[in-house]
């Protein structure tokens with residue numbers, strides 16, 4: 001199997017930031033791991049503050065025994081339970097092993113991207129030098145991969161063909177379109193992806209950013225939610241964010257490339273048009289989250305607030321939002 005990466009993400013290696021272990025996420029535990037984890041607890045004599053370590057989840061799939069118990073502060077019960085970092089590193093659940101990798105598996109191979117909620121992944125956006133390229137790389141994890149498996153799906157449709165079909169349907173006052181959206185060949189899809197990565201860019205605050213931000217917010221299923229856009233958005237943008245925005249142009253361009261590369265919306269929505277729209281949502285969200293971060297501290301944009309804005313954007317888009325709802329958002 002071939003693994004495709006963006007070149008600036010291939011140096012990723014966990015630096016034990018602990019963000020994934022302290023976020024209060026309900027991380028599923030496979031039934032096959034339960035005994036292994038119990039044995040590790042007994043062998044290592046782990047001083048657990050929450051017992052039992054496994055929380056029941058009545059809606060979980062058959063192969064899931066429950067979720068990792070959390071302490072009152074939202075930390076996983078195994079985070080720094082007797083050792084720095086994860087105290088069950090060798091037997092941790094698959095969700096932990098896969099974080100922060102986000103994989104799209106299709107007939108071409110596996111596209112590997114990273115969730116920038118991970119501070120280490122976010123730092124790579126600022127550290128790379130040189131052009132962006134799609135490269136072949138290693139498997140992100142040993143063993144079975146998690147991600148969107150689209151190997152049995154038809155290839156995505158062409159955005160241009162879909163738009164043409166829609167325009168035709170409009171003109172014929174409700175009659176069906178003469179031209180159905182055209183499926184891309186795999187070579188065309190890869191070329192489209194290379195073109196989009198080369199053109200990727202995140203500009204300044206736009207007039208439709210609030211509407212795009214709302215589309216991302218409403219893709220978050222209950223009981224989760226995401227806060228409204230900050231008050232005085234335009235003021236914060238112009239006074240605190242805009243003066244420093246271009247300083248981060250390179251990092252933002254890499255982030256934009258990561259939001260179009262390996263997009264699940266290609267298969268969950270209407271092909272390249274959905275993927276392009278999801279990338280636009282990310283651009284709008286990162287601008288608004290930058291304004292939120294700067295507004296909170298009343299400080300001009302700096303590396304710290306830019307990083308936090310990117311982390312929050314991926315927290316919303318990668319971890320909170322339903323990928324199918326995001327993919328169905330419309331311009």
Ligand code: SF4
Nearest residue numbers: 021076078079086096
């Ligand atoms: S099991 Fe380990 S890696 Fe997973 S959330 Fe808990 S401490 Fe982190």
